[in-house]
Amino acid sequence: MSAMTSSVVDRRAGLLEAADRVVRREGSAATMNVIAAEAGITKPILYRHFGDKGGLYRALAARHIEDLLARLREALLTHGGLAARTRATVDAYLASIEEQPQIYRFLVQRAAVEEPAVRGDVEGFVRRFGDELAEGIRNEPALSGISEARAVVWAHGIAGMVQGAGDWWLDHPEVPRATVVEELTALLVAGFGSA
Amino acid sequence: MSAMTSSVVDRRAGLLEAADRVVRREGSAATMNVIAAEAGITKPILYRHFGDKGGLYRALAARHIEDLLARLREALLTHGGLAARTRATVDAYLASIEEQPQIYRFLVQRAAVEEPAVRGDVEGFVRRFGDELAEGIRNEPALSGISEARAVVWAHGIAGMVQGAGDWWLDHPEVPRATVVEELTALLVAGFGSA
DNA sequence: GCTATGGTGTTACCGGCGGTAACACGGTGT
DNA sequence: ACACCGTGTTACCGCCGGTAACACCATAGC
Numbered sequence: 069m070s071a072m073t074s075s076v077v078d079r080r081a082g083l084l085e086a087a088d089r090v091v092r093r094e095g096s097a098a099t100m101n102v103i104a105a106e107a108g109i110t111k112p113i114l115y116r117h118f119g120d121k122g123g124l125y126r127a128l129a130a131r132h133i134e135d136l137l138a139r140l141r142e143a144l145l146t147h148g149g150l151a152a153r154t155r156a157t158v159d160a161y162l163a164s165i166e167e168q169p170q171i172y173r174f175l176v177q178r179a180a181v182e183e184p185a186v187r188g189d190v191e192g193f194v195r196r197f198g199d200e201l202a203e204g205i206r207n208e209p210a211l212s213g214i215s216e217a218r219a220v221v222w223a224h225g226i227a228g229m230v231q232g233a234g235d236w237w238l239d240h241p242e243v244p245r246a247t248v249v250e251e252l253t254a255l256l257v258a259g260f261g262s263a
Numbered sequence: 264m265s266a267m268t269s270s271v272v273d274r275r276a277g278l279l280e281a282a283d284r285v286v287r288r289e290g291s292a293a294t295m296n297v298i299a300a301e302a303g304i305t306k307p308i309l310y311r312h313f314g315d316k317g318g319l320y321r322a323l324a325a326r327h328i329e330d331l332l333a334r335l336r337e338a339l340l341t342h343g344g345l346a347a348r349t350r351a352t353v354d355a356y357l358a359s360i361e362e363q364p365q366i367y368r369f370l371v372q373r374a375a376v377e378e379p380a381v382r383g384d385v386e387g388f389v390r391r392f393g394d395e396l397a398e399g400i401r402n403e404p405a406l407s408g409i410s411e412a413r414a415v416v417w418a419h420g421i422a423g424m425v426q427g428a429g430d431w432w433l434d435h436p437e438v439p440r441a442t443v444v445e446e447l448t449a450l451l452v453a454g455f456g457s458a
Numbered sequence: 459g460c461t462a463t464g465g466t467g468t469t470a471c472c473g474g475c476g477g478t479a480a481c482a483c484g485g486t487g488t
Numbered sequence: 489a490c491a492c493c494g495t496g497t498t499a500c501c502g503c504c505g506g507t508a509a510c511a512c513c514a515t516a517g518c
């Protein structure tokens with residue numbers, strides 16, 4: 069019942085692709101009706117595939133979250149020391165939101181806020197970013213022996229910091245990305261020294 | 264046409280009080296109908312007073328935002344040096360969200376996200392927190408001569424950090440507030456050293 | 459051939475939301 | 489007596505998320 073290329077899984081992917089276009093184009097006005105129309109169908113089909121709006125949001129968020137976390141994970145493995153890793157990670161985050169601001173807003177706002185059920189499943193995104201960061205911090209050679217409490221509080225604090233600065237930066241495009249990256253990196257790397 | 268104690272201004276305050284109770288009790292299910300019912304009236308009156316849902320949200324958010332920013336402003340003036348000021352500010356923020364988590368969620372989520380028109384008026388809240396922080400950083404004796412870019416990026420980054428850590432902490436009440444405060448303060452104070 | 463079955467698609471509806479029009483009541487000034 | 493104005497109501501609109509019911513069209517089995 070698989071082996072074939074097409075069928076249900078491709079259909080789902082196609083629908084998600086349509087939903088993605090709508091979110092990218094219309095932002096928060098991405099209603100179920102519009103998404104269905106964009107896909108050239110009507111609502112009930114959408115509901116058959118995703119259950120409810122939360123299900124579609126979950127599916128939609130999952131793709132981007134995995135992509136983004138992969139980028140961040142890779143940045144966390146950058147060679148060259150703690151400062152280089154920090155800079156690469158912050159820059160990866162800001163580069164991502166710069167490339168697709170609408171998707172980013174969808175991830176941190178719609179997906180995590182509007183549909184509370186998503187919190188347990190996709191779990192925010194900033195939250196998962198924080199979890200990944202915590203792991204990175206625990207494994208950081210320069211921070212060996214860091215207490216668990218410190219690792220986890222720092223991680224979620226840093227996740228919020230990058231997100232907050234990124235949010236602000238989206239409304240202040242006159243500031244170069246490199247500036248934001250350098251200032252945050254300086255603050256964080258010096259802060260890590262306290263460990 | 265003023266001088267009298269009662270009339271329209273008291274009425275507004277009473278309605279806001281009712282809205283406040285609903286938000287505190289029902290959280291995100293604070294619909295216009297139930298707010299009206301809580302106030303003992305019906306919808307149109309609410310609309311006559313506040314224009315639309317965004318107007319009510321703005322009015323509702325404004326009170327708490329001013330209260331909260333006053334607390335933070337006071338903390339920013341704590342005597343005893345940079346570390347003491349940082350600790351007091353972080354603690355003031357976390358204490359506030361601990362006291363009224365529903366109101367806090369309303370401020371950072373509903374008011375700032377759901378009603379985009381609020382962004383220009385009440386302007387987020389985390390955003391205004393960031394603005395206040397930037398001013399505090401510029402005036403910080405220990406950070407005199409800091410560049411404008413650094414002050415503003417740090418400010419909004421720190422605002423996001425405290426908010427992000429606070430968000431996470433709301434879901435992990437087993438961690439004492441003092442722990443969160445101390446870990447964030449340690450990171451920040453050491454980071455400030457890089458200026 | 460003719461019928462079951464299952465997936466794709468539709469139309470048409472439901473309850474509830476934000477928002478508004480239209481009207482009813484009661485005090486006040488002239 | 490009358491117009492006026494603020495407070496309040498009922499009843500409605502359009503749109504959203506969500507669902508029931510039915511139509512179409514392949515393939516599979518006899």
